[in-house]
Amino acid sequence: MSDSGFPERNESEFLAERFESHRGHLRAVAYRMLGSLAEADDAVQEAWLKLSRADASRVDNLGGWLTTVVGRVCLDMLRSRRTRGEEPLEVRPGVRMPEPVLSPVSGVDPEQEVLLADSVGLALLVVLEQLAPAERLAFVLHDLFAVPYEEIAPIVGRTPAASRQLASRARRRVQGGAPAPDPDLARQRAVVDAFLAAARDGDFDALVAVLDPDVVARSEGGVTAGAVAVASGASGFAHLARIAQPALVNGAAGVVVVAEGRPVGVLAFTVVHGRIAVIDILNDPERLAGLDVTVLDQ
Structure with a gap:
Protein backbone atom coordinates (compact mmCIF):
# COMPACT_ATOMS: atom_id res chain seq x y z
CA MET A 1 0.00 0.00 0.00
CA SER A 2 1.13 3.55 -0.68
CA ASP A 3 0.92 6.47 1.76
CA SER A 4 -2.25 7.57 0.01
CA GLY A 5 -3.96 4.30 0.91
CA PHE A 6 -4.20 3.07 -2.68
CA PRO A 7 -2.37 0.00 -3.98
CA GLU A 8 0.91 0.79 -5.75
CA ARG A 9 -0.37 -0.80 -8.96
CA ASN A 10 -3.27 1.62 -9.09
CA GLU A 11 -0.91 4.56 -8.66
CA SER A 12 1.22 3.25 -11.51
CA GLU A 13 -1.83 2.85 -13.72
CA PHE A 14 -2.98 6.37 -12.87
CA LEU A 15 0.46 7.76 -13.75
CA ALA A 16 0.42 5.84 -17.03
CA GLU A 17 -3.01 7.26 -17.88
CA ARG A 18 -1.80 10.79 -17.17
CA PHE A 19 1.23 10.19 -19.38
CA GLU A 20 -0.92 8.83 -22.22
CA SER A 21 -3.03 11.99 -22.13
CA HIS A 22 0.15 13.91 -23.07
CA ARG A 23 1.56 11.42 -25.58
CA GLY A 24 0.18 13.13 -28.70
CA HIS A 25 1.60 16.49 -27.67
CA LEU A 26 4.97 14.99 -26.78
CA ARG A 27 5.17 13.13 -30.09
CA ALA A 28 4.43 16.38 -31.92
CA VAL A 29 7.24 18.14 -30.04
CA ALA A 30 9.69 15.31 -30.75
CA TYR A 31 8.76 15.08 -34.45
CA ARG A 32 9.48 18.79 -34.92
CA MET A 33 12.75 18.37 -33.09
CA LEU A 34 13.94 15.24 -34.87
CA GLY A 35 12.12 15.05 -38.21
CA SER A 36 11.69 11.31 -37.71
CA LEU A 37 8.61 9.48 -36.47
CA ALA A 38 10.61 6.50 -35.24
CA GLU A 39 13.06 8.69 -33.32
CA ALA A 40 10.17 10.78 -31.99
CA ASP A 41 8.57 7.64 -30.57
CA ASP A 42 11.91 6.68 -29.00
CA ALA A 43 12.16 10.11 -27.36
CA VAL A 44 8.62 9.85 -25.98
CA GLN A 45 9.35 6.39 -24.61
CA GLU A 46 12.48 7.73 -22.91
CA ALA A 47 10.35 10.46 -21.31
CA TRP A 48 8.03 7.79 -19.93
CA LEU A 49 10.97 5.88 -18.47
CA LYS A 50 12.24 9.03 -16.78
CA LEU A 51 8.77 9.77 -15.40
CA SER A 52 8.34 6.24 -14.08
CA ARG A 53 11.60 6.61 -12.13
CA ALA A 54 10.81 10.09 -10.80
CA ASP A 55 8.70 11.19 -7.85
CA ALA A 56 5.66 12.36 -9.81
CA SER A 57 4.04 13.73 -6.65
CA ARG A 58 6.58 16.55 -6.74
CA VAL A 59 5.66 17.54 -10.31
CA ASP A 60 3.14 20.38 -10.28
CA ASN A 61 2.79 20.76 -14.06
CA LEU A 62 3.16 17.31 -15.61
CA GLY A 63 2.68 18.52 -19.19
CA GLY A 64 5.38 21.16 -18.83
CA TRP A 65 7.72 18.74 -17.07
CA LEU A 66 7.31 16.13 -19.79
CA THR A 67 7.78 18.71 -22.57
CA THR A 68 11.05 19.77 -20.96
CA VAL A 69 12.19 16.16 -20.62
CA VAL A 70 11.39 15.39 -24.26
CA GLY A 71 13.22 18.56 -25.29
CA ARG A 72 16.33 17.43 -23.41
CA VAL A 73 16.17 13.93 -24.87
CA CYS A 74 15.77 15.29 -28.41
CA LEU A 75 18.63 17.74 -27.93
CA ASP A 76 20.90 14.87 -26.91
CA MET A 77 19.77 12.86 -29.94
CA LEU A 78 20.44 15.77 -32.31
CA ARG A 79 23.91 16.28 -30.85
CA SER A 80 24.58 12.57 -31.13
CA ARG A 81 23.86 12.71 -34.88
CA ARG A 82 26.75 15.13 -35.24
CA THR A 83 29.20 12.90 -33.41
CA ARG A 84 28.54 9.72 -35.39
CA GLY A 85 30.85 10.63 -38.24
CA GLU A 86 28.21 12.45 -40.28
CA GLU A 87 29.40 15.24 -42.54
CA PRO A 88 28.64 18.81 -41.46
CA LEU A 89 25.61 20.24 -43.20
CA GLU A 90 27.73 22.84 -44.96
CA VAL A 91 29.57 20.27 -47.11
CA ARG A 92 26.55 18.25 -48.15
CA PRO A 93 25.34 18.80 -51.72
CA GLY A 94 21.75 19.09 -50.56
CA VAL A 95 19.75 18.99 -47.36
CA ARG A 96 18.83 16.30 -44.89
CA MET A 97 15.25 15.39 -45.67
CA PRO A 98 12.97 14.65 -42.74
CA GLU A 99 10.59 11.71 -42.71
CA PRO A 100 7.29 12.78 -44.29
CA VAL A 101 3.87 11.98 -42.90
CA LEU A 102 1.79 10.50 -45.74
CA SER A 103 -2.01 10.60 -45.87
CA PRO A 104 -4.63 9.89 -48.54
CA VAL A 105 -6.16 12.89 -50.29
CA SER A 106 -9.33 12.25 -48.28
CA GLY A 107 -7.56 13.73 -45.25
CA VAL A 108 -5.39 12.99 -42.24
CA ASP A 109 -6.58 10.84 -39.37
CA PRO A 110 -7.08 12.25 -35.85
CA GLU A 111 -3.69 11.04 -34.64
CA GLN A 112 -1.96 12.75 -37.54
CA GLU A 113 -3.93 15.94 -36.91
CA VAL A 114 -2.25 16.26 -33.52
CA LEU A 115 1.13 15.48 -35.05
CA LEU A 116 0.74 18.01 -37.86
CA ALA A 117 -0.96 20.84 -35.98
CA ASP A 118 0.28 24.39 -36.66
CA SER A 119 1.02 23.62 -40.32
CA VAL A 120 4.19 21.63 -39.75
CA GLY A 121 4.86 21.24 -43.45
CA LEU A 122 7.85 19.40 -44.84
CA ALA A 123 9.41 22.72 -45.90
CA LEU A 124 9.50 23.85 -42.26
CA LEU A 125 11.09 20.58 -41.15
CA VAL A 126 13.71 20.81 -43.91
CA VAL A 127 14.78 24.24 -42.63
CA LEU A 128 14.78 22.99 -39.04
CA GLU A 129 17.13 20.19 -40.10
CA GLN A 130 19.67 22.88 -41.06
CA LEU A 131 19.70 24.56 -37.64
CA ALA A 132 22.15 23.91 -34.87
CA PRO A 133 20.61 21.64 -32.20
CA ALA A 134 20.26 24.40 -29.59
CA GLU A 135 18.71 26.79 -32.13
CA ARG A 136 16.23 24.15 -33.18
CA LEU A 137 15.20 23.41 -29.63
CA ALA A 138 14.78 27.09 -28.72
CA PHE A 139 12.66 27.76 -31.80
CA VAL A 140 10.52 24.63 -31.54
CA LEU A 141 9.80 24.95 -27.84
CA HIS A 142 9.23 28.71 -27.81
CA ASP A 143 7.69 29.54 -31.19
CA LEU A 144 5.71 26.35 -31.75
CA PHE A 145 4.83 25.35 -28.19
CA ALA A 146 5.04 28.64 -26.23
CA VAL A 147 7.57 27.37 -23.69
CA PRO A 148 9.07 30.39 -21.85
CA TYR A 149 12.75 31.19 -22.39
CA GLU A 150 13.28 30.81 -18.65
CA GLU A 151 12.41 27.11 -19.01
CA ILE A 152 14.40 26.66 -22.21
CA ALA A 153 17.58 28.20 -20.78
CA PRO A 154 18.58 25.32 -18.46
CA ILE A 155 17.98 22.76 -21.21
CA VAL A 156 20.48 24.41 -23.59
CA GLY A 157 22.78 25.62 -20.82
CA ARG A 158 22.32 29.29 -21.66
CA THR A 159 20.76 32.33 -20.06
CA PRO A 160 17.17 33.24 -20.97
CA ALA A 161 18.51 36.16 -23.01
CA ALA A 162 20.88 33.88 -24.93
CA SER A 163 18.02 31.40 -25.48
CA ARG A 164 15.97 34.24 -26.94
CA GLN A 165 18.81 34.99 -29.36
CA LEU A 166 18.97 31.32 -30.40
CA ALA A 167 15.26 31.34 -31.23
CA SER A 168 15.57 34.67 -33.02
CA ARG A 169 18.34 33.39 -35.31
CA ALA A 170 16.33 30.26 -36.04
CA ARG A 171 13.20 32.32 -36.74
CA ARG A 172 14.98 34.38 -39.40
CA ARG A 173 16.16 31.24 -41.19
CA VAL A 174 12.71 29.66 -41.02
CA GLN A 175 11.04 32.77 -42.44
CA GLY A 176 13.52 32.81 -45.31
CA GLY A 177 13.32 29.11 -46.14
CA ALA A 178 9.79 28.03 -45.27
CA PRO A 179 7.24 30.49 -46.70
CA ALA A 180 3.68 30.33 -45.40
CA PRO A 181 1.70 28.12 -47.82
CA ASP A 182 -1.74 28.80 -49.24
CA PRO A 183 -4.12 27.41 -46.59
CA ASP A 184 -6.69 26.28 -49.18
Whole structure:
Protein backbone atom coordinates (compact mmCIF):
# COMPACT_ATOMS: atom_id res chain seq x y z
CA MET A 1 0.00 0.00 0.00
CA SER A 2 1.13 3.55 -0.68
CA ASP A 3 0.92 6.47 1.76
CA SER A 4 -2.25 7.57 0.01
CA GLY A 5 -3.96 4.30 0.91
CA PHE A 6 -4.20 3.07 -2.68
CA PRO A 7 -2.37 0.00 -3.98
CA GLU A 8 0.91 0.79 -5.75
CA ARG A 9 -0.37 -0.80 -8.96
CA ASN A 10 -3.27 1.62 -9.09
CA GLU A 11 -0.91 4.56 -8.66
CA SER A 12 1.22 3.25 -11.51
CA GLU A 13 -1.83 2.85 -13.72
CA PHE A 14 -2.98 6.37 -12.87
CA LEU A 15 0.46 7.76 -13.75
CA ALA A 16 0.42 5.84 -17.03
CA GLU A 17 -3.01 7.26 -17.88
CA ARG A 18 -1.80 10.79 -17.17
CA PHE A 19 1.23 10.19 -19.38
CA GLU A 20 -0.92 8.83 -22.22
CA SER A 21 -3.03 11.99 -22.13
CA HIS A 22 0.15 13.91 -23.07
CA ARG A 23 1.56 11.42 -25.58
CA GLY A 24 0.18 13.13 -28.70
CA HIS A 25 1.60 16.49 -27.67
CA LEU A 26 4.97 14.99 -26.78
CA ARG A 27 5.17 13.13 -30.09
CA ALA A 28 4.43 16.38 -31.92
CA VAL A 29 7.24 18.14 -30.04
CA ALA A 30 9.69 15.31 -30.75
CA TYR A 31 8.76 15.08 -34.45
CA ARG A 32 9.48 18.79 -34.92
CA MET A 33 12.75 18.37 -33.09
CA LEU A 34 13.94 15.24 -34.87
CA GLY A 35 12.12 15.05 -38.21
CA SER A 36 11.69 11.31 -37.71
CA LEU A 37 8.61 9.48 -36.47
CA ALA A 38 10.61 6.50 -35.24
CA GLU A 39 13.06 8.69 -33.32
CA ALA A 40 10.17 10.78 -31.99
CA ASP A 41 8.57 7.64 -30.57
CA ASP A 42 11.91 6.68 -29.00
CA ALA A 43 12.16 10.11 -27.36
CA VAL A 44 8.62 9.85 -25.98
CA GLN A 45 9.35 6.39 -24.61
CA GLU A 46 12.48 7.73 -22.91
CA ALA A 47 10.35 10.46 -21.31
CA TRP A 48 8.03 7.79 -19.93
CA LEU A 49 10.97 5.88 -18.47
CA LYS A 50 12.24 9.03 -16.78
CA LEU A 51 8.77 9.77 -15.40
CA SER A 52 8.34 6.24 -14.08
CA ARG A 53 11.60 6.61 -12.13
CA ALA A 54 10.81 10.09 -10.80
CA ASP A 55 8.70 11.19 -7.85
CA ALA A 56 5.66 12.36 -9.81
CA SER A 57 4.04 13.73 -6.65
CA ARG A 58 6.58 16.55 -6.74
CA VAL A 59 5.66 17.54 -10.31
CA ASP A 60 3.14 20.38 -10.28
CA ASN A 61 2.79 20.76 -14.06
CA LEU A 62 3.16 17.31 -15.61
CA GLY A 63 2.68 18.52 -19.19
CA GLY A 64 5.38 21.16 -18.83
CA TRP A 65 7.72 18.74 -17.07
CA LEU A 66 7.31 16.13 -19.79
CA THR A 67 7.78 18.71 -22.57
CA THR A 68 11.05 19.77 -20.96
CA VAL A 69 12.19 16.16 -20.62
CA VAL A 70 11.39 15.39 -24.26
CA GLY A 71 13.22 18.56 -25.29
CA ARG A 72 16.33 17.43 -23.41
CA VAL A 73 16.17 13.93 -24.87
CA CYS A 74 15.77 15.29 -28.41
CA LEU A 75 18.63 17.74 -27.93
CA ASP A 76 20.90 14.87 -26.91
CA MET A 77 19.77 12.86 -29.94
CA LEU A 78 20.44 15.77 -32.31
CA ARG A 79 23.91 16.28 -30.85
CA SER A 80 24.58 12.57 -31.13
CA ARG A 81 23.86 12.71 -34.88
CA ARG A 82 26.75 15.13 -35.24
CA THR A 83 29.20 12.90 -33.41
CA ARG A 84 28.54 9.72 -35.39
CA GLY A 85 30.85 10.63 -38.24
CA GLU A 86 28.21 12.45 -40.28
CA GLU A 87 29.40 15.24 -42.54
CA PRO A 88 28.64 18.81 -41.46
CA LEU A 89 25.61 20.24 -43.20
CA GLU A 90 27.73 22.84 -44.96
CA VAL A 91 29.57 20.27 -47.11
CA ARG A 92 26.55 18.25 -48.15
CA PRO A 93 25.34 18.80 -51.72
CA GLY A 94 21.75 19.09 -50.56
CA VAL A 95 19.75 18.99 -47.36
CA ARG A 96 18.83 16.30 -44.89
CA MET A 97 15.25 15.39 -45.67
CA PRO A 98 12.97 14.65 -42.74
CA GLU A 99 10.59 11.71 -42.71
CA PRO A 100 7.29 12.78 -44.29
CA VAL A 101 3.87 11.98 -42.90
CA LEU A 102 1.79 10.50 -45.74
CA SER A 103 -2.01 10.60 -45.87
CA PRO A 104 -4.63 9.89 -48.54
CA VAL A 105 -6.16 12.89 -50.29
CA SER A 106 -9.33 12.25 -48.28
CA GLY A 107 -7.56 13.73 -45.25
CA VAL A 108 -5.39 12.99 -42.24
CA ASP A 109 -6.58 10.84 -39.37
CA PRO A 110 -7.08 12.25 -35.85
CA GLU A 111 -3.69 11.04 -34.64
CA GLN A 112 -1.96 12.75 -37.54
CA GLU A 113 -3.93 15.94 -36.91
CA VAL A 114 -2.25 16.26 -33.52
CA LEU A 115 1.13 15.48 -35.05
CA LEU A 116 0.74 18.01 -37.86
CA ALA A 117 -0.96 20.84 -35.98
CA ASP A 118 0.28 24.39 -36.66
CA SER A 119 1.02 23.62 -40.32
CA VAL A 120 4.19 21.63 -39.75
CA GLY A 121 4.86 21.24 -43.45
CA LEU A 122 7.85 19.40 -44.84
CA ALA A 123 9.41 22.72 -45.90
CA LEU A 124 9.50 23.85 -42.26
CA LEU A 125 11.09 20.58 -41.15
CA VAL A 126 13.71 20.81 -43.91
CA VAL A 127 14.78 24.24 -42.63
CA LEU A 128 14.78 22.99 -39.04
CA GLU A 129 17.13 20.19 -40.10
CA GLN A 130 19.67 22.88 -41.06
CA LEU A 131 19.70 24.56 -37.64
CA ALA A 132 22.15 23.91 -34.87
CA PRO A 133 20.61 21.64 -32.20
CA ALA A 134 20.26 24.40 -29.59
CA GLU A 135 18.71 26.79 -32.13
CA ARG A 136 16.23 24.15 -33.18
CA LEU A 137 15.20 23.41 -29.63
CA ALA A 138 14.78 27.09 -28.72
CA PHE A 139 12.66 27.76 -31.80
CA VAL A 140 10.52 24.63 -31.54
CA LEU A 141 9.80 24.95 -27.84
CA HIS A 142 9.23 28.71 -27.81
CA ASP A 143 7.69 29.54 -31.19
CA LEU A 144 5.71 26.35 -31.75
CA PHE A 145 4.83 25.35 -28.19
CA ALA A 146 5.04 28.64 -26.23
CA VAL A 147 7.57 27.37 -23.69
CA PRO A 148 9.07 30.39 -21.85
CA TYR A 149 12.75 31.19 -22.39
CA GLU A 150 13.28 30.81 -18.65
CA GLU A 151 12.41 27.11 -19.01
CA ILE A 152 14.40 26.66 -22.21
CA ALA A 153 17.58 28.20 -20.78
CA PRO A 154 18.58 25.32 -18.46
CA ILE A 155 17.98 22.76 -21.21
CA VAL A 156 20.48 24.41 -23.59
CA GLY A 157 22.78 25.62 -20.82
CA ARG A 158 22.32 29.29 -21.66
CA THR A 159 20.76 32.33 -20.06
CA PRO A 160 17.17 33.24 -20.97
CA ALA A 161 18.51 36.16 -23.01
CA ALA A 162 20.88 33.88 -24.93
CA SER A 163 18.02 31.40 -25.48
CA ARG A 164 15.97 34.24 -26.94
CA GLN A 165 18.81 34.99 -29.36
CA LEU A 166 18.97 31.32 -30.40
CA ALA A 167 15.26 31.34 -31.23
CA SER A 168 15.57 34.67 -33.02
CA ARG A 169 18.34 33.39 -35.31
CA ALA A 170 16.33 30.26 -36.04
CA ARG A 171 13.20 32.32 -36.74
CA ARG A 172 14.98 34.38 -39.40
CA ARG A 173 16.16 31.24 -41.19
CA VAL A 174 12.71 29.66 -41.02
CA GLN A 175 11.04 32.77 -42.44
CA GLY A 176 13.52 32.81 -45.31
CA GLY A 177 13.32 29.11 -46.14
CA ALA A 178 9.79 28.03 -45.27
CA PRO A 179 7.24 30.49 -46.70
CA ALA A 180 3.68 30.33 -45.40
CA PRO A 181 1.70 28.12 -47.82
CA ASP A 182 -1.74 28.80 -49.24
CA PRO A 183 -4.12 27.41 -46.59
CA ASP A 184 -6.69 26.28 -49.18
CA LEU A 185 -5.97 22.63 -49.96
CA ALA A 186 -8.09 22.67 -53.13
CA ARG A 187 -6.04 25.54 -54.55
CA GLN A 188 -2.84 23.73 -53.62
CA ARG A 189 -4.07 20.60 -55.37
CA ALA A 190 -4.99 22.50 -58.55
CA VAL A 191 -1.50 23.99 -58.80
CA VAL A 192 0.22 20.64 -58.15
CA ASP A 193 -2.01 18.94 -60.73
CA ALA A 194 -1.06 21.62 -63.27
CA PHE A 195 2.62 20.96 -62.52
CA LEU A 196 2.17 17.21 -63.04
CA ALA A 197 0.26 17.71 -66.28
CA ALA A 198 2.98 19.99 -67.63
CA ALA A 199 5.69 17.51 -66.57
CA ARG A 200 3.86 14.60 -68.21
CA ASP A 201 3.51 16.57 -71.46
CA GLY A 202 7.04 17.92 -71.35
CA ASP A 203 5.56 21.41 -71.62
CA PHE A 204 8.41 23.65 -70.51
CA ASP A 205 6.47 26.91 -70.74
CA ALA A 206 3.60 25.48 -68.69
CA LEU A 207 6.07 24.33 -66.06
CA VAL A 208 7.64 27.77 -65.79
CA ALA A 209 4.18 29.34 -65.56
CA VAL A 210 3.20 27.29 -62.51
CA LEU A 211 6.49 27.93 -60.69
CA ASP A 212 7.38 30.97 -58.63
CA PRO A 213 10.31 32.83 -60.27
CA ASP A 214 12.40 32.17 -57.16
CA VAL A 215 11.25 28.56 -56.65
CA VAL A 216 13.63 26.21 -54.84
CA ALA A 217 13.74 22.44 -55.33
CA ARG A 218 15.56 20.61 -52.54
CA SER A 219 16.69 17.04 -52.01
CA GLU A 220 19.57 15.28 -50.35
CA GLY A 221 21.21 15.22 -53.78
CA GLY A 222 21.26 18.97 -54.21
CA VAL A 223 19.39 22.27 -54.36
CA THR A 224 18.10 23.92 -57.53
CA ALA A 225 16.86 27.51 -57.60
CA GLY A 226 14.89 29.53 -60.14
CA ALA A 227 11.89 28.68 -62.32
CA VAL A 228 13.91 27.97 -65.49
CA ALA A 229 16.36 25.64 -63.73
CA VAL A 230 13.62 23.77 -61.83
CA ALA A 231 11.45 23.47 -64.95
CA SER A 232 14.42 22.04 -66.85
CA GLY A 233 14.83 19.37 -64.21
CA ALA A 234 11.10 18.66 -64.09
CA SER A 235 11.04 18.09 -67.84
CA GLY A 236 12.90 14.83 -67.23
CA PHE A 237 10.30 13.82 -64.64
CA ALA A 238 7.70 12.91 -67.31
CA HIS A 239 7.90 9.11 -66.91
CA LEU A 240 7.54 9.34 -63.14
CA ALA A 241 4.82 11.99 -63.33
CA ARG A 242 2.68 9.48 -65.23
CA ILE A 243 2.66 7.08 -62.28
CA ALA A 244 2.68 9.68 -59.48
CA GLN A 245 -0.36 9.48 -57.26
CA PRO A 246 -1.77 12.43 -55.35
CA ALA A 247 -1.34 12.37 -51.60
CA LEU A 248 -1.13 14.64 -48.62
CA VAL A 249 2.45 15.10 -47.50
CA ASN A 250 2.47 16.56 -44.01
CA GLY A 251 -1.05 17.74 -44.61
CA ALA A 252 -0.30 19.63 -47.84
CA ALA A 253 -0.78 18.70 -51.49
CA GLY A 254 1.97 16.41 -52.70
CA VAL A 255 2.61 13.26 -54.70
CA VAL A 256 4.07 9.83 -54.09
CA VAL A 257 5.63 7.87 -56.91
CA VAL A 258 5.08 4.15 -56.41
CA ALA A 259 6.56 1.46 -58.67
CA GLU A 260 5.84 -2.23 -58.13
CA GLY A 261 4.33 -1.47 -54.76
CA ARG A 262 7.38 0.40 -53.49
CA PRO A 263 7.78 4.17 -53.10
CA VAL A 264 10.51 5.61 -55.32
CA GLY A 265 9.90 9.27 -54.60
CA VAL A 266 7.91 11.68 -52.46
CA LEU A 267 7.40 15.31 -53.50
CA ALA A 268 6.04 17.94 -51.12
CA PHE A 269 4.97 21.28 -52.58
CA THR A 270 4.69 24.67 -50.92
CA VAL A 271 2.17 26.71 -52.91
CA VAL A 272 2.18 30.47 -52.38
CA HIS A 273 -0.07 32.91 -54.28
CA GLY A 274 -1.02 30.30 -56.86
CA ARG A 275 2.52 29.18 -57.71
CA ILE A 276 4.94 26.58 -56.39
CA ALA A 277 7.54 28.27 -54.18
CA VAL A 278 9.28 25.18 -52.76
CA ILE A 279 9.54 21.53 -53.83
CA ASP A 280 11.00 19.15 -51.27
CA ILE A 281 11.97 15.77 -52.68
CA LEU A 282 12.70 12.55 -50.83
CA ASN A 283 14.34 10.07 -53.21
CA ASP A 284 16.80 8.19 -51.01
CA PRO A 285 15.98 4.46 -51.48
CA GLU A 286 16.92 3.46 -47.93
CA ARG A 287 14.70 6.08 -46.33
CA LEU A 288 11.87 5.54 -48.80
CA ALA A 289 11.86 1.84 -47.93
CA GLY A 290 10.68 2.70 -44.44
CA LEU A 291 7.56 4.54 -45.59
CA ASP A 292 4.14 2.93 -45.41
CA VAL A 293 2.37 3.70 -48.68
CA THR A 294 -0.57 1.42 -47.91
CA VAL A 295 -2.14 4.33 -46.02
CA LEU A 296 -2.71 6.00 -49.39
CA ASP A 297 -5.16 3.26 -50.36
CA GLN A 298 -7.59 4.23 -47.61
